[in-house]
Amino acid sequence: MLVPMKELLWAAKENRFAIPAPGAGNEHALRACIDAAEEKQAPLIILVNFFANPDICNYGRIATDMVRKASVPISIIQDHGGKFEHAIWAIRAGFTDIMVDRSSLPYEENVTQVKELVRIAHAVGVGVEAELGHVGSGANYEVDGNTGLTVPEEAVRYVEETGIDSLAVAIGTAHGVYKGTPKLHFDLLQELAEKLPVPLVLHGGSGTGNENISRACKMGICKVNLANDLYRAALRALSESDMSGNGVYGMYPTLAKGYREKVAEFVDVCGAAGKAELIGKGGNKKETVGEERIVNEAEL
Secondary structure, three states, X not given: OEOOHHHHHHHHHHHOOOEEEXXXXXXXXXXXXXXXHHHHOOOEEEEEEOOOOOOHHHHHHHHXXXXXXXXXXXXXXXXXXXXXXXXXXXXXXXXXXXEEOOOOOOHHHHHHHHHHHHHHHHHOXXXXXXXXXXXXXXXXXXXXXXXXXXXXXXXXXXXXXXXXOEEEEOOOOOEOOOOOOOOOOHHHHHHHHHHOOOOEEEOOOOOOOHHHHHHHHXXXXXXXXXXXXXXXXXXXXXXXXXXXXXXXXXXXXXXXXHHHHHHHHHHHHHOOOOOHHHOOOOOOOEEEEOOEEEEOHHHO
């Protein structure tokens, strides 16, 4: 079932677990993710980068149709939308949510651009995730892994000024393969979780280590973005299989199997297994009726 991400994140926030958010830019990866979620009876958030598919609206129709048929709650979010038009196309493609990444901009410019897209997205019932601080590249981790961290006081102000639904925070993770050992600032995470009124997101989950991720989820992270580890698991499954002769016809199912098994592993790490039944039960729930965004003010 296709569900706004806010419903998933508030259930996670209130019950101290996180929703895995695997990247799925094609049908094979998407089916693998849905299969893993149904197997584990877990909610899931599908990440789609604007450039992952040559026609985002065509893929949006495929993805939303497949997710609606799933037996567990799943959201679809555009990941790291870097331009205004990327966000608009994602909304047009039918995604439940958009991630507006302006983390490399000066604070005031970040706020201005994110606030504008929040106004547009909320008008049609689409949720918005943004980032404050900057989660950089793992290739540069030894140099800048502990720079660009989220400042709690600034984050509180940022959430108030933009009206976002969730915030990606920089606490020491990085995108891609780490050059060096990841060091998460759990003291910073604790302060952010205590001070911020919205669910928190962790980017750069791959390579961070299951123990680190599990601890972060219990401390207030509600969504964990994943990609690199999933691709590597798919390639590993392929390399370990016999593709000689007619075995090559099993290429796509083999890739999907590796992908599915790694997604299922992260479902367990994040504590999301068996949590599908919690979605929609209480919490700060958002419902969409037509083009109106209905919020229960008593729960704010």
